[in-house]
C-alpha cells in the first residue's frame with residue numbers, strides 16, 4: 001500500500017477510519033431493513049446538523065452541483081427571477097444552471113476575496129421581485145465566508161425564499177435553518193461531513209416544500225424532490241437505486257458530528273483555521289481573503305516572494321501533505337488549503353511541520369519553528 005498523504009485540499013477531505021469502515025461493509029439491498037434504518041437515521045441527524053426543526057431532508061447520489069440544481073429547480077420556475085449573491089466562483093454556476101432551464105437571474109458579485117455586503121442586498125431588493133435569493137456560504141475559490149445570518153435578517157419578511165449553497169460550510173460553520181429563516185440548505189458529502197464524494201444533500205423548509213407542491217411540473221426528473229420525498233419518508237420504497245455504501249458512510253459521518261456536538265465542532269473548525277493561518281503568516285504567507293470574511297473551512301494564501309507555486313505544492317506533497325492550487329484569476333499566485341471535516345489537532349501539527357520542511361528545502365528563510373509554535377499557541381488558546 002502506498003503511504004497515505006494528508007489530503008488538505010478544499011474537498012474531498014480526509015475520511016475518518018470509522019467512516020471508511022462503514023463504507024467497506026458488504027453491500028446490502030437498497031430496500032433492506034439495514035438500509036431503511038441507516039437512511040432514516042441520517043435524515044433525522046442531517047436536520048439536527050443544520051438546526052432544522054420543520055422541513056424535509058433529502059439525500060441522493062450525486063454531488064454538490066446536483067444539489068444546486070435540485071435546490072433551484074424545485075423552488076423557482078420559468079418566468080420567475082432569482083438573485084445570486086456571489087462571493088467568487090460558485091455563484092455564477094447557480095446562475096448558469098438557471099439559464100440552462102430558462103430561469104433568469106441577477107448576480108451581485110463581490111470582488112474576489114470579499115463578500116457582498118448585506119446593505120447591497122437590501123438595496124437590490126428594493127422595487128424588484130425575486131422569488132429566491134441564493135448565497136454561496138463559503139466560496140471555495142476565494143476562501144470568503146458570506147454573512148449568511150445578516151442576509152437572513154435582510155430577507156426576513158421579503159417574501160423571497162432563501163437558499164444557501166453550503167457545500168464548503170455545512171457542518172463546519174454554523175447554519176441555523178429554522179431560527180434564521182433559511183429555506184434550502186444544499187451541500188455535498190465530501191467537505192465538512194468528511195465522507196467520500198458521491199452524495200447530494202439538501203434540507204428544504206416547509207415553505208420551500210410548499211413552493212414545490214405549488215408548481216404542477218418542473219423541468220426535471222431525477223432532480224424532482226417530489227419523486228424523492230416518498231423514498232425519504234419510507235426508504236423501503238423504490239425510485240432510483242441509492243448508493244447504499246455511501247449512505248451508510250454518511251450516516252456514520254453524521255453520528256460522528258453529533259457525538260462531537262455541533263457547537264464543539266464549530267469551535268474546533270475555528271481553532272484549526274486560526275492555527276493554520278497564524279502558522280502560515282509566521283512563515284511569510286499572506287491571506288488572499290480579506291480579514292473580515294475569512295472562512296473557517298479553508299484558507300487561500302498568497303505566496304511570499306521567491307516561493308513558486310508548483311515547486312511548493314509538489315515538495316509539500318513529497319513531505320506528506322496535499323494542498324490545492326488557485327482557481328481562475330489567482331492561479332499560480334495562491335494555494336488553497338482545506339481544513340474542514342474531522343481533522344485532528346495532531347494532523348494540523350503534522351501539516352505545519354511539513355510546511356516548514358518544505359519551505360526550508362526551497363531555501364525560504366523564516367524564524368526557526370515559527371510556524372509550529374504559532375499553530376501550537378492557537379490550538380491551546
Ligand SMILES: Cc1ncc(COP(=O)(O)O)c(C=O)c1O
Nearest residue numbers: 063064065090138140167168188
Ligand atoms: C461552494 C461550492 N458550491 C458548489 C460546488 C460544487 O460541488 P461539486 O463539485 O460536488 O459538484 C463546490 C465544489 O467545490 C463548492 O465549493
